Amino acid sequence: MQIILLERIEKLGQIGDVVSVKDGYARNFLLPNKKALRANEANRKVFEAQREEILKRNEAAREAAVAQSGDVDGKQAVLIRAASNAGHLYGSVSVRDIVDALNADGAKVSKAMIVLERPIKTIGVFDVRVALHPEVSVNVKVNVARSPDEAELQSQGVDVMAAMFDTETGGFTEAYDPNAEPGEIPADLLDDAAEADAE
Numbered sequence: 603m604q605i606i607l608l609e610r611i612e613k614l615g616q617i618g619d620v621v622s623v624k625d626g627y628a629r630n631f632l633l634p635n636k637k638a639l640r641a642n643e644a645n646r647k648v649f650e651a652q653r654e655e656i657l658k659r660n661e662a663a664r665e666a667a668v669a670q671s672g673d674v675d676g677k678q679a680v681l682i683r684a685a686s687n688a689g690h691l692y693g694s695v696s697v698r699d700i701v702d703a704l705n706a707d708g709a710k711v712s713k714a715m716i717v718l719e720r721p722i723k724t725i726g727v728f729d730v731r732v733a734l735h736p737e738v739s740v741n742v743k744v745n746v747a748r749s750p751d752e753a754e755l756q757s758q759g760v761d762v763m764a765a766m767f768d769t770e771t772g773g774f775t776e777a778y779d780p781n782a783e784p785g786e787i788p789a790d791l792l793d794d795a796a797e798a799d800a801e
Contacts, residue, residue, distance in 0.1 A: 603622065603623060603624070603625045603628045603629075603640070604620060604621070604622055604640070604641035605620070605621060605622075605623060605628050605632060605633075605638040605639065605640060605641050606618065606619070606620050606638060606639045606640075606641050606645060606646065606649050607619045607620075607621060607637070607638050608636060608637055608638055608639065608649075608656060609637055609660060609736055610660075610736040610737055611632075611637060611736060612733075612736065617656060617657065617660060618649065618653065620641050628640075663735055664735050664737050664738060666735075667734035667735030667737075667738040668735075668738055670710065670734055671734055671738055671740045673708060673709050673710065674704065674709040674711060674732055674734065674740050674742065675740040675741070675742075676740075676741075676742070676743075677704060677707055677709055677742045677743075678742065678743040678744075678745055678757065679700055679703035679704050679707065679742060679743070679744045679745065680703065680745045680747070680750075680753045680757075681695055681699055681700075681703055681744065681745065681746050681747075682747060682748065682749065682750065682753065683695065683725070683746055683747075683748065684748065685724075685725050685748050688763075689724050689725045689726070689762075689763045690723060690724055691722070691723050691724060691725065691746070694721040694722055694723045695721070695722035695723075695744065695746055696721070697713050697716045697718055698713060700716055700718070700730060700742075700744055701713050701715075701716060703744075704732075704742065709742075711732055711734075715732050715733050715734060716730060716731075716732060717730070717731040717732070717733055717739070718730060722744065722746055724746070725746050725747055725748060725752070725756075725762070725763070726746060726756065726761075726763075727743055727744070727745050727746075727756050727757070728743070728744045728746070729741050729742075729743060729744075730742050730743075730744050743757075745757055747762070
């Protein structure tokens with residue numbers, strides 16, 4: 603379907619561009635949300651007559667988004683979740699979780715603004731893009747941890763999973779001589795015992 607864009611849409615075009623999209627995308631998203639018009643003669647005339655007003659409205663929305671970006675840019679959302687010893691979450695972090703954490707921290711964002719490339723299913727610190735306007739986006743950090751202490755370490759740049767496996771030490775290990783008979787005391791222990799007796 604041919605449509606005329608009423609706002610900039612990423613990977614599609616700018617205001618006023620006539621582009622071809624799949625019918626379902628146009629009917630179910632672009633047209634009902636007033637992001638586009640069907641490309642026919644009547645709508646072209648309507649768009650040209652209202653072009654200045656549409657551009658002014660877009661500029662005002664963009665300036666409001668730039669002003670709002672100061673409240674959101676650089677924020678960190680800390681989410682405490684249950685996870686396995688390997689760091690895999692029992693479930694995943696959703697867009698709603700991120701929105702709730704950011705709004706609790708004073709940012710005013712909606713689910714539609716969060717651009718999550720893939721679900722977050724492990725602990726760690728992730729960069730998530732927040733699109734406040736088609737032309738204005740900022741990054742926030744999402745810190746997913748098993749405890750507030752772990753979240754604090756991660757925010758300082760510590761890889762808690764690597765640190766956990768590096769510091770893990772095995773239990774007591776006994777020296778083993780493959781040639782020893784069962785029940786035989788190793789020679790070095792006998793020498794140590796003899797020296798202790800001599801003292």
